[in-house]
Amino acid sequence: KAGVTQTPRYLIKTRGQQVTLSCSPISGHRSVSWYQQTPGQGLQFLFEYFSETQRNKGNFPGRFSGRQFSNSRSEMNVSTLELGDSALYLCASSLASSGIGELFFGEGSRLTVL
């Protein structure tokens, strides 16, 4: 069974640009959640999608957005990139959004903003 796949794995952007990251969950998983990891702030929750609906959102500005497609694949977008957006972006999939399902993480997308 294939794991959670995130693309691209590495990318470099400049300030002001936008970026789109993709996450393909494990087959059959309908919940996808996104997290940001930086050396200063550690791991922080961005948002969660379940059946194409955003269920929860973390404390991030509106420049951070996401969506989920009918096949459960999810994308997140960051517009008007800032240097502080440089981070490892991780997604995780789960069977349900009930809060009691095991989470499976992807390898992450490492974004560098210059």
Next chain:
Amino acid sequence: KNEVEQSPQNLTAQEGEFITINCSYSVGISALHWLQQHPGGGIVSLFMLSSGKKKHGRLIATINIQEKHSSLHITASHPRDSAVYICAVKNNNAGNMLTFGGGTRLMVKP
């Protein structure tokens, strides 16, 4: 004060030692995760707990809901256990929204 506190932040052990990592939290939770992150970034979920104790190989995780405290134990530690261990809690009624501890960086020397 952070909602999830881990201790210690850094830990160096000799191969074979028994290791304990602690996690305290201040909010009501539906579950607690112990995660392992190796250099390179990938995260593996080791345990998900809502009560009691779980064991997988040399790893044991316990949680005390009343005291809002969890521990991760590694018996007979090995250099391949070297990684960052992260405690994360799922708040009540918040789906898969996780709040993370700061992590414990473990190095096991041969």
